Amino acid sequence: MSIEALVKEFAEVAANPKAQLKKYKDQGKKCIGVMPYFAPEELVAAAGMVPFGMWGSNDKTISQAKEYCATFYCTIAQLDLEMLLDGTLDLLDGVITPTICDTLRPMSQNIRVAMSEKLPCIFLAHPQNRKPAFGLKFTVDQYTHIRKELEKISGAPVTDEAISEAIKVYNKSRAARREFVKLANAHCDVITPIKRSAVLKAAWFMPKTEYTELLTALNAELSALPVCDWKGAKVVTSGIICDNPKLLQIFEDYNIAIAADDVAHESRAFRVDAPESGDPMMALAQQFAEQDFDVLLYDEQSSSNRRGEFVANLVKESGAKGLVLFMQQFCDPEEMEYPSLKKALDDAGIPHIRLGVDQQMRDFGQARTAIQAFADVISL
Numbered sequence: 001m002s003i004e005a006l007v008k009e010f011a012e013v014a015a016n017p018k019a020q021l022k023k024y025k026d027q028g029k030k031c032i033g034v035m036p037y038f039a040p041e042e043l044v045a046a047a048g049m050v051p052f053g054m055w056g057s058n059d060k061t062i063s064q065a066k067e068y069c070a071t072f073y074c075t076i077a078q079l080d081l082e083m084l085l086d087g088t089l090d091l092l093d094g095v096i097t098p099t100i101c102d103t104l105r106p107m108s109q110n111i112r113v114a115m116s117e118k119l120p121c122i123f124l125a126h127p128q129n130r131k132p133a134f135g136l137k138f139t140v141d142q143y144t145h146i147r148k149e150l151e152k153i154s155g156a157p158v159t160d161e162a163i164s165e166a167i168k169v170y171n172k173s174r175a176a177r178r179e180f181v182k183l184a185n186a187h188c189d190v191i192t193p194i195k196r197s198a199v200l201k202a203a204w205f206m207p208k209t210e211y212t213e214l215l216t217a218l219n220a221e222l223s224a225l226p227v228c229d230w231k232g233a234k235v236v237t238s239g240i241i242c243d244n245p246k247l248l249q250i251f252e253d254y255n256i257a258i259a260a261d262d263v264a265h266e267s268r269a270f271r272v273d274a275p276e277s278g279d280p281m282m283a284l285a286q287q288f289a290e291q292d293f294d295v296l297l298y299d300e301q302s303s304s305n306r307r308g309e310f311v312a313n314l315v316k317e318s319g320a321k322g323l324v325l326f327m328q329q330f331c332d333p334e335e336m337e338y339p340s341l342k343k344a345l346d347d348a349g350i351p352h353i354r355l356g357v358d359q360q361m362r363d364f365g366q367a368r369t370a371i372q373a374f375a376d377v378i379s380l
Contacts, residue, residue, distance in 0.1 A: 006218040007195050014201040014243075017052070018088055021205075024050045025091045030154060033095035035080055035104065036240070037264055038291065039124055040143050040284045042170050042274070044096075045208065046162035047150040052092065053204025054080045055265055056359045058244045060088075068110040072330045075358040076241065077107045084115055094120045094153045096146065100296050101333060122149045128298035130289045139285035147281075163280035173208040174270035176215045181260060181267060183219055185318060188257030189228040193248040196258055200266045201243050233378050234259040236315045238341075239326030239334070239357075241265040247357070250368050254375040260318035262311050263326075268294060295333045307337070308344025315350050321378040323352040324371070330358075351378055 001009075013020055024031055030049040034041055041051040056076035062069075064085040065078045083089045095115070097108035112121040124146060127138040147158050180199060184191040191199070199218070203211050232255030242248070242263060251258070261267045274287035291297060293310040315323050323345060327334050338354065345352050353374045355367050 001217060001221075003190060003218065003221045006214060006221065007191075007199060009214060010202040010218075011195070011198040013205050014198040017205045021052060021089070021091045024207075030093040031091065032150070032153070033080075033084075033089060033092045035095065035097050035107075036076065036100075037098060037269065038100060038126060038288055039096045039098050040146065040288075041208075042163060042166040042284060043143065043147050043150055043158060045169065046166040047147075047154040047158045048156065048162075049093070049150070049154055050207055054083075054089070054095070055204065055241055055243075056080055057083060057088075058246075058359055060086075061360060068114055069107070073103050073107065074240075074328050074330050075360050076328065077103050079359055081107065081111055081114060084111065084118075090118075092119055094122060094149070096122045096124055098124045098126065100126050101331075103330075120149065120153060122146055126288065130291075130297070131300075136282065136285045136289060139288055140281050143281055143284055160280050163284075164276070167274045167280055167283060168276055169208050169212070171273045171276065173203070173212040173215075174273055176212050176219060177203065177270045178267075179219050180215055180222075183222040185234075185257075185259045186227045187222050187225050188230050188234070188259070190222070190225065193251040193256070193258050194245050197243050197245070197248055197266075203269075204265075230257055231255070232257060233322070233375050234318070234320040235374075235378070236260050236262060236311070236318055236320045236323045237266075237326065238262040238311060238323055239264070240328050240331065241359075242326040242357070244357075244359075244361070247361075247364055247367060250364060250371050253368075254372050256371070256375050259320040260314055262293075262314055264294070295337050305340050305344055308341045309348075311341060312344045312348040312350055315345075316348070321351070322374065323350060324374070325352060325354045326357050327354055328358060329356055 021031055031052045032044045032049050033054045034051050035054045044051040056079035060079055060082055062078045062082050065081040069078050097111055099105040099108050108123055115121055125142055127135040129135045151158050184196045234257045237258055272287055272290050275283040293307045353370055
């Protein structure tokens, strides 16, 4: 298949998750919704079911969810509940609700109450002290709970062998996505910001064997191209999610390419592999323990501003000239982190802009003005 045909297939999946859900249900498969983030999707795959990412929606308005949510909940979480309430996700057979931030914790209970008669909700609590032995033990205990709940839904045991195989499948997928990010930077004349987002977003709505096969084919096609001589600007994006095509179109309008990202919905999700040997449940716990440089994760060395330096180095190493931070409205962790992130970027001489976003934004006039001005600055 050509690059155009492959990207089109990813784009169709990314734009129509409901159709994807119906496709797998029509095939007789069970599907489990997985809310953000750091949930062990490998356990869902090992149970013979399809993990289905839940990262809100750019096309819906919050209505029914208002009955359950405070107005200051981020729109990603509210829109996940909205889609559960309005029937968009009626075909799910269950949902995993991580509780890694102050919004997701109460939201998990809101979903449990709202969905009590429709589908099972599987609660997941991650430890902040994830690296010590007691943190690893806590994570294994939580993942064991998820494993047992998935067995109830699937009607069959989830074996260690199946989990080990799922880890290998997911590691292969993560490696392919990391390779794609590099190739997208080298061929940003072909992989525009909208196309890049669609390719990475599709991973949340496809079994990883199916997704990785397509992505490997795309990577091979991109590898055969000569590296482009990009005349426009290059930036790194950061934040929880930045998948709105209308917002990304502004990047393309001003000849801005995305060299790399520090986005939870994108590269943070496939930054770390799980060990492929030993106890597979402990391997998944170790994978979570090795996650670093994330706004929501406790860092025992936070006083040294390691995350800020990591993001600054990412900009330098990718060849980008600046950073665009998409900050979710009402996200306290991101707001609290911003001064230290800004300091690291300023110390490194890296220009950046901060854009307040949420998934109910329909008017991007202010963002367009800010991005245009930023493109002019980093092009000088």
